[in-house]
Amino acid sequence: MTGGVETQGSQSINYATVTWDQLHRDARFLAAELMRKHRPFRGIVAITRGGLIPAAILGRELGCRLIESVSVASYAGEEGTQQEPKLLKAPEAAGDGEGFLIVDDLVDSGVTARYVREILPKAVFACLYAKPDGRPYTDHFVTEVPQDTWVLFPWDMAPQFVAPLNRSHKA
Numbered sequence: 442m443t444g445g446v447e448t449q450g451s452q453s454i455n456y457a458t459v460t461w462d463q464l465h466r467d468a469r470f471l472a473a474e475l476m477r478k479h480r481p482f483r484g485i486v487a488i489t490r491g492g493l494i495p496a497a498i499l500g501r502e503l504g505c506r507l508i509e510s511v512s513v514a515s516y517a518g519e520e521g522t523q524q525e526p527k528l529l530k531a532p533e534a535a536g537d538g539e540g541f542l543i544v545d546d547l548v549d550s551g552v553t554a555r556y557v558r559e560i561l562p563k564a565v566f567a568c569l570y571a572k573p574d575g576r577p578y579t580d581h582f583v584t585e586v587p588q589d590t591w592v593l594f595p596w597d598m599a600p601q602f603v604a605p606l607n608r609s610h611k612a
């Protein structure tokens with residue numbers, strides 16, 4: 442994970458950049474921990490969309506072919522601040538979650554994780570990255586990220602031309 446700061450006007454935003462390689466390594470690290478600590482899972486529930494690629498990697502490593510999905514949309518409440526999750530697709534194959542692993546890319550406020558855990562109370566929850574507010578809602582994670590940092594996933598980015606230093610500075 443590589444840190445960075447972007448300045449927009451007077452505001453600066455902290456970023457943590459994750460490459461495909463790093464994401465793959467982190468997912469394999471998570472798989473090893475899950476194998477050590479749990480019996481084989483009956484299936485995986487990916488929280489779409491961010492959990493889909495981590496779930497595919499974990500499914501391969503854990504030998505798990507049954508991949509269910511749950512789709513949750515968070516939208517602003519009437520006050521404009523409160524985020525209320527809305528279920529767009531239920532994880533029907535997972536019952537109450539017994540024997541299942543829920544997978545997401547990260548927990549931030551923890552709202553999504555808490556909501557999905559209520560639907561699947563017996564499942565284990567794992568994600569790659571966790572911010573402090575979300576940590577209590579995940580059983581496993583790989584790397585902690587500061588609350589004020591925005592994680593940029595490989596699917597959020599594209600390689601692009603960057604001007605050499607001697608051409609990007611005006612005298």
Ligand SMILES: O=P(O)(O)OC[C@H]1O[C@H](OP(=O)(O)OP(=O)(O)O)[C@H](O)[C@@H]1O
Nearest residue numbers: 489490491547548549550551552553575
């Ligand atoms: O802990 P929280 O504050 O709920 O945030 C974490 C969630 O936010 C992101 O998903 P998002 O809702 O942006 O949708 P996406 O996965 O489809 O991109 C991320 O993939 C997690 O699912």
Ligand SMILES: Nc1nc2[nH]cnc2c(=O)[nH]1
Nearest residue numbers: 549590591592593594597
């Ligand atoms: N890509 C991305 N999505 C998020 N959703 C909630 N927090 C984050 C974050 O840090 N990065």
Ligand SMILES: [Mg+2]
Nearest residue numbers: 489490491492
């Ligand atoms: Mg998501």
